[in-house]
Amino acid sequence: MSVRRFDPNTLSISVARGPTQLGLSAKLLVLTVLFVMLAEVLIYLPSVANFRRNWLNDRLAAAQIAVLVLENAPAEGLPEGSEERLLAGVGASAIAARVGGARRLLSLDSMPHEVARTVDLRDQSWMQSIVESVATLVSPSHEMPIRVVGQAVGAADFVEIVIDERPLHRAMLKFSVNLTMVTLIISILTAGLVYLSLNWLIVQPIRHLAANVMEFEHDPENPRRIIEPTERADEIGEAQRALARMQATLADDLRAKKHLAELGLAVSKINHDLRNMLAAAQLMSDRLTETRDPKIRRFAPRLIATLGRAIDFCQATLAYGRATEATPTLRDVALRQLVAEQAELLGLGENGAIGFVNEVPAEVVAPCDPDQMARVLSNLMRNAIQALDSVMEAGERSPMLRISAGRRHEEIVLRIADNGPGVPPRARENLFQAFRGSVNPGGTGLGLAIAAELVRLHGGMIALEPSEVGAVFTVSLPAQRIAA
Numbered sequence: 001m002s003v004r005r006f007d008p009n010t011l012s013i014s015v016a017r018g019p020t021q022l023g024l025s026a027k028l029l030v031l032t033v034l035f036v037m038l039a040e041v042l043i044y045l046p047s048v049a050n051f052r053r054n055w056l057n058d059r060l061a062a063a064q065i066a067v068l069v070l071e072n073a074p075a076e077g078l079p080e081g082s083e084e085r086l087l088a089g090v091g092a093s094a095i096a097a098r099v100g101g102a103r104r105l106l107s108l109d110s111m112p113h114e115v116a117r118t119v120d121l122r123d124q125s126w127m128q129s130i131v132e133s134v135a136t137l138v139s140p141s142h143e144m145p146i147r148v149v150g151q152a153v154g155a156a157d158f159v160e161i162v163i164d165e166r167p168l169h170r171a172m173l174k175f176s177v178n179l180t181m182v183t184l185i186i187s188i189l190t191a192g193l194v195y196l197s198l199n200w201l202i203v204q205p206i207r208h209l210a211a212n213v214m215e216f217e218h219d220p221e222n223p224r225r226i227i228e229p230t231e232r233a234d235e236i237g238e239a240q241r242a243l244a245r246m247q248a249t250l251a252d253d254l255r256a257k258k259h260l261a262e263l264g265l266a267v268s269k270i271n272h273d274l275r276n277m278l279a280a281a282q283l284m285s286d287r288l289t290e291t292r293d294p295k296i297r298r299f300a301p302r303l304i305a306t307l308g309r310a311i312d313f314c315q316a317t318l319a320y321g322r323a324t325e326a327t328p329t330l331r332d333v334a335l336r337q338l339v340a341e342q343a344e345l346l347g348l349g350e351n352g353a354i355g356f357v358n359e360v361p362a363e364v365v366a367p368c369d370p371d372q373m374a375r376v377l378s379n380l381m382r383n384a385i386q387a388l389d390s391v392m393e394a395g396e397r398s399p400m401l402r403i404s405a406g407r408r409h410e411e412i413v414l415r416i417a418d419n420g421p422g423v424p425p426r427a428r429e430n431l432f433q434a435f436r437g438s439v440n441p442g443g444t445g446l447g448l449a450i451a452a453e454l455v456r457l458h459g460g461m462i463a464l465e466p467s468e469v470g471a472v473f474t475v476s477l478p479a480q481r482i483a484a
Contacts, residue, residue: 028198032191040183044176049126049133051175055168056121060150063095063161092161093145097152115162116141120149122158137176140169205236209243216247221254328369328457335414336360338370339403342377346385348401354388359404366405366412366477372454376462379447380416380473387420387471411460411476419470431464451475 119132145162152159212227219225226247229240339358343349348356366373381401388399397419405414423431432452448462455462460477 028203029191029195032194032198033187036187036190036194037183040187044179044183045130045134046126047179048137048172048176049129052133052136052168052172053121053124053129055171056119056148057150059092059161059163060121060148060159063092063097063150063159064152066095092163094162095159096161097159098157114144115147116144116165118147118149122149122151133172136165136169137172141165202236205230205232205240209236209239212243220247221251221258223248223251226251326372328372328454330367330369330458332365333368333370333373334362335364335366335405335412336362338374339377342374342381346378346381348381348385353392353399354385355398355400357400357402359402360414361405364405364407364412366414367480368458368477372457376451376454376475377416379451380475383447384416384418384420384471387422388418391420407479408476410479412479414475414477415465415472416475417467417470417472422467422469423464423471428464432462 117132124132142165146165147160147162149158149160209227212225216225216227227240227244229244230237232240336358339360343356343358348354381403384401388401391397391399400419402417403415404417405412407413432448452462455475455477458477460475462473462475465472465474
């Protein structure tokens with residue numbers, strides 16, 4: 001499994017939009033127009049269906065008047081030319097009604113034997129009306145008429161007419177054009193008002209936030225680059241106030257870190273010169289061991305040990321004062337060999353005053369940077385040796401340092417255990433913080449801080465395990481390499 005790591009050095013301050021890319025305001029305008037048009041389309045279909053129903057009902061109402069004329073006509077029939085005028089007024093080629101069980105027909109010619117479709121308005125649902133309206137718009141009948149049936153008034157049971165569908169098609173097209181023009185005007189006005197409102201309420205404040213963040217990025221230590229929040233009580237106002245607090249805190253931290261960096265540089269230079277002077281003093285103090293004066297011979301080892309601790313302190317301060325640790329170069333390392341090398345450098349062995357046991361199996365291999373892991377082991381083992389010096393002076397028990405390793409799930413766990421006095425409770429709270437987590441009296445805590453930072457760079461974790469005797473530190477490393 002590969003894990004993608006973020007590299008801030010490859011991030012540009014701003015990204016220019018191409019000619020086909022829309023900004024936030026343009027996207028807002030396009031979406032508003034589309035949503036308003038979608039709403040109008042949803043309104044259009046019921047509207048055109050209702051127009052078609054009303055148009056047909058008007059024709060049926062005129063046909064019912066003709067039916068009333070037929071009911072009250074004399075026995076010898078209507079005067080000549082009356083039927084033509086009635087049909088022309090209705091716009092139908094034939095009108096039929098059922099009155100008292102008898103069918104009355106008003107037609108210039110005989111009733112057509114075949115029609116394109118039948119429209120029954122007596123029990124037509126809205127969905128069926130919409131579907132038939134779309135069919136009339138898309139594919140009207142030009143060859144054959146349509147039959148329309150509706151509820152009648154008076155003594156008639158129902159009335160039906162046979163009409164040409166082309167006038168209905170033209171009327172629906174005209175209605176659609178008028179409705180579309182009104183819809184476009186409403187959509188443009190609505191979209192414009194919504195766009196202006198949202199642009200004023202949301203887009204402009206967000207642009208202001210983005211511009212301020214980019215300006216603050218150029219000079220984060222400048223207090224004038226901190227945003228001035230408005231008195232808005234909504235989410236944007238909360239974001240402005242939160243950004244102002246964050247920028248103020250960040251500016252203060254950056255200024256403080258800059259001062260600390262300058263101070264650290266000065267301290268590093270002082271430590272460098274001090275280390276050289278202490279090393280010269282240690283060389284000269286070695287000669288005191290050759291004198292015959294018993295007092296000098298008794299105090300010389302303590303002086304040499306004190307100078308050695310001072311040199312170690314200077315070296316650790318210089319190491320911790322580096323800006324950043326290098327990225328680990330991972331390779332498969334046999335931990336047993338690495339532990340043995342560090343033990344030899346620290347003077348641990350069979351003839352030493354401090355017992356040492358290397359229990360790391362030969363087959364345990366961990367992907368790590370050998371140089372950095374050697375520094376981790378060196379710091380932890382030095383701390384253990386310093387803690388065991390007090391055990392050796394007290395003579396309570398034989399001092400012992402034991403290192404073991406094994407695989408646990410997807411990790412390689414390295415254990416460094418000693419039977420010294422253990423870690424004081426006051427040191428456990430800030431155990432891996434520089435100058436605050438010293439385990440040994442007079443120490444600085446730099447060794448544990450450096451070890452913790454190096455282990456984190458490997459994607460692992462360092463911890464202090466509970467133990468009844470002494471101190472047990474565990475270093476957990478991923479068993480598989482993490483792809484960059």
